[in-house]
Amino acid sequence: MEYDIRRNIHDVSDSLRPGVELVAVSKYHPDEHIKAAYMEGQRVFGESHERELTEKYRTLPKDIRWHFIGHLQTNKVKYIVPYISMIDSVDSFKLLKEIDRQAAKYERIIDVLLEIRVAQEETKYGFLPDECRRMLDAGQWRELDHVRICGLMTMASNVDDENQIRSEFEQAAALFDEIKQQYFADNEAFRERSWGMSDDYHIAMDCRSTMVRVGSKIFGPRI
Numbered sequence: 001m002e003y004d005i006r007r008n009i010h011d012v013s014d015s016l017r018p019g020v021e022l023v024a025v026s027k028y029h030p031d032e033h034i035k036a037a038y039m040e041g042q043r044v045f046g047e048s049h050e051r052e053l054t055e056k057y058r059t060l061p062k063d064i065r066w067h068f069i070g071h072l073q074t075n076k077v078k079y080i081v082p083y084i085s086m087i088d089s090v091d092s093f094k095l096l097k098e099i100d101r102q103a104a105k106y107e108r109i110i111d112v113l114l115e116i117r118v119a120q121e122e123t124k125y126g127f128l129p130d131e132c133r134r135m136l137d138a139g140q141w142r143e144l145d146h147v148r149i150c151g152l153m154t155m156a157s158n159v160d161d162e163n164q165i166r167s168e169f170e171q172a173a174a175l176f177d178e179i180k181q182q183y184f185a186d187n188e189a190f191r192e193r194s195w196g197m198s199d200d201y202h203i204a205m206d207c208r209s210t211m212v213r214v215g216s217k218i219f220g221p222r223i
């Protein structure tokens with residue numbers, strides 16, 4: 001397994017377009033699997049459960065940059081804020097406010113992405129495009145000095161139809177352009193488009209992804 005991971009991390013890295021960052025999604029995988037990828041130079045890992053992530057943070061090398069990519073409950077924010085590198089899945093203003101409040105305690109500024117919901121299939125989390133516009137129009141986010149909104153994140157529907165996936169990523173890219181122009185025109189930090197997972201990251205890169213979150217293609221099936 002460790003041997004496969006070492007090969008896979010290179011295969012996936014080599015298949016990325018220039019400028020696209022790889023978040024290696026290690027949820028449900030043991031420390032040994034993460035170490036195998038780390039040994040090959042990978043430093044950015046994604047996890048989606050607070051407890052599991054905090055345990056891994058404690059035991060694994062401290063130069064790993066951890067991304068939180070799952071649904072985050074507000075009462076769990078305080079546990080990850082001391083060390084998290086990016087929270088990719090901010091899906092409500094309430095969560096954004098709580099990240100800001102906890103980050104202030106540690107005198108940190110936390111990088112975040114707004115998770116948007118463009119998939120046709122019923123997914124539970126993420127701002128609908130209009131909810132996202134309304135939240136940004138309301139303007140209160142501008143007062144949050146301890147979060148830095150760095151872009152958008154989305155997931156496509158879990159389907160085989162490539163055209164559907166492509167059309168969802170294209171919607172996300174168009175929404176990115178609109179939001180960039182409307183609210184972040186002078187803000188260099190707002191530049192990430194996080195879309196693409198194991199089965200669809202090539203399509204995502206066609207649709208201007210800057211960050212892909214790849215799990216099973218590197219680590220194999222989740223344990």
Ligand SMILES: *Cc1c(COP(=O)(O)O)cnc(C)c1O
Nearest residue numbers: 025048069197198213214215216
């Ligand atoms: C699990 C997960 C991934 C990785 O999925 P794979 O299909 O294993 O690449 C990416 N993004 C999010 C938000 C996830 O929860």
